[in-house]
Structure formats: structure tokens, C-alpha cells
Amino acid sequence: MIKEATLVFGYNDYSREIIKQITGDNMPVYVYTMDMELLEKAEADSCNVALFDLSDDWDEIAHRFDTGNLRLFCTLQDDAENIFLTISLRAAFKDVFIVALARNQESARKLRMAGADKTMPILQTTANIITERLEKPIVMRAVHDLLYGRSEVMIKQLVVPEDSFFVGKRVEELDDIKMHNVIIFCVADSSHRTYFAVTKKGRHHQIAANDIIIIIGYNNDIEAFKLFLEGQEKR
Incomplete structure (x- = not known):
């Protein structure tokens, strides 16, 4: 069983930016996608990746990971699917920390109601690109902590x-x-x-x-x- 991990659901421009920010931390990152083509792309990008379906009961995750030390990112681009995913994960894992990508304030409100601990506006995720160019480590650390909800x-x-x-x-x-x-x-x-x-x-x-x-x-x-x-x- 893997003791600590971050799981990212969805593989797109936004999730790749999130992965870029959290890769290198002591916690390994695993990607889950519903699309075989995106799975192959994630594999080509050297990600640990697996397929999932919105109808999953998440038993595979429960057996593979210590759910007491999981962090989950819901980054599906379809709002309805991302909300359903958040509801499903929260129902299965009561105590995990869930971050969900939101397109707008209404989407963020629904995601919080669905069980997300933190929502991230799409523009906020895009803004994280800037951390690659910042010379102040304290700012980079702050953005990293924002992703984990620790700041x-x-x-x-x-x-x-x-x-x-x-x-x-x-x-x-x-x-x-x-x-x-x-x-x-x-x-x-x-x-x-x-x-x-x-x-x-x-x-x-x-x-x-x-x-x-x-x-x-x-x-x-x-x-x-x-x-x-x-x-x-x-x-």
C-alpha cells in the first residue's frame, strides 16, 4: 500500500500545470483519466497514469493507497462531470483533502457543495505558470502551499x-x-x-x-x- 500520494483526475492543460507545480514534492503524483488517448499522452509525459470511470466505486484506490494521506485534484473540463466526480470521491473518502478546478464562481459554489475542500479558478491555475519565472523561493513556496491548502x-x-x-x-x-x-x-x-x-x-x-x-x-x-x-x- 502506498502511504502518501496526490491523485489528479483529468489530464489537460490545467492539470498538467498543477502536476508541474507539485512534482518534486516528497509525495508521488498519480494521474487518472477517462480517455485512452490522454492516457497514452500522459504515459508519454512520464506520468504514473491509469484509467477511471465516473461509475467507479473507488475500491482500487482504497486498496492501493492509504486514504488517510491522500490529496485529490478534480480537474475534469466538463463542469457536470467534475461536480459528479467530486461528489463520488467525497462519498467514498470522507476525510481526504479535495481540490477542484472551477470555471467560474457558480461552478466553485457547486463544487464546494459537492464536497471540495478548496476550489481553484481556471485563471488561478493559469497564473501558476509565472512561478517558473519568479526568483523568490518564498513566493514559489506560497503558491505550492496554496495548491495543498496549507497557506x-x-x-x-x-x-x-x-x-x-x-x-x-x-x-x-x-x-x-x-x-x-x-x-x-x-x-x-x-x-x-x-x-x-x-x-x-x-x-x-x-x-x-x-x-x-x-x-x-x-x-x-x-x-x-x-x-x-x-x-x-x-x-
Whole structure:
């Protein structure tokens, strides 16, 4: 029986990003997919991978792993399937820590009701790409801990209001602004193009109304930054 493990259900761009962040930890990672073609792709990517079905009773997992030390990531791209998967896993494993990928706030709400301990917005997962380029190990550690739910640090996505002081500013111009102890990871525009704050292209991106800014910080600092973004606090 395997004593400790992380199981990732689904194999796609988002799950691969999660796997990239948690690989190298002392806990081995196992991938489960419903698609034979994706299984072959995961094998080609050197993953430990197996097939599963939404009708599974999870006996194979219960016998293979010590369920007292499991962490599960539900990353199916179909919302209904991901919710059903979360319900099924929670029914089978009462005490495991479940993280579920959410497309939006409504999806996140349903996943929490289904039994997820933590939900991750898709844009948050995309933002984790930036950790490859960060030079501060403490920030990389914080993002890693976020995935495991061990940190008080949060990642939050905020929409830029039309009348915000940020509209028209380049990302690099925000360096001189009071940042309330938060780190700007990236900005996503209305076409879902993502501009990472540590790249030259990202730093030159001009912020527009309805852009989404993804930040990392403690909850109180994030709330203060949100007021600042919305123009409710003086600079």
C-alpha cells in the first residue's frame, strides 16, 4: 500500500500545470483519466497514469493507497462531470483533502457543495505558470502551499472597473503605486490573453476596463487592494 500520494483526475492543460507545480514534492503524483488517448499522452509525459470511470466505486484506490494521506485534484473540463466526480470521491473518502478546478464562481459554489475542500479558478491555475519565472523561493513556496491548502496566502482574481485609476496604466507603472503587500501575477484581457507581470510583454500591457488582475496576498491585504482598485481608497 502506498502511504502518501496526490491523485489528479483529468489530464489537460490545467492539470498538467498543477502536476508541474507539485512534482518534486516528497509525495508521488498519480494521474487518472477517462480517455485512452490522454492516457497514452500522459504515459508519454512520464506520468504514473491509469484509467477511471465516473461509475467507479473507488475500491482500487482504497486498496492501493492509504486514504488517510491522500490529496485529490478534480480537474475534469466538463463542469457536470467534475461536480459528479467530486461528489463520488467525497462519498467514498470522507476525510481526504479535495481540490477542484472551477470555471467560474457558480461552478466553485457547486463544487464546494459537492464536497471540495478548496476550489481553484481556471485563471488561478493559469497564473501558476509565472512561478517558473519568479526568483523568490518564498513566493514559489506560497503558491505550492496554496495548491495543498496549507497557506493563509490566497490567489484572487479581480475585475478592473471602468472608472478605475488602473485603466490606461501599464503594468510596469504599478510598481510605484502602493500595492498593499500584494503581488500582481498577471492580467487577462477580455479575449482571455494572459500577460504575466514578470515578462517584458506583460509589463508593457496597458490595463483596460474589465481586464482581470490576478494577485497573491493575505486576505486583508487583498481586500484593501480591491478597495484601491475600485477607487474607494485614496492612493
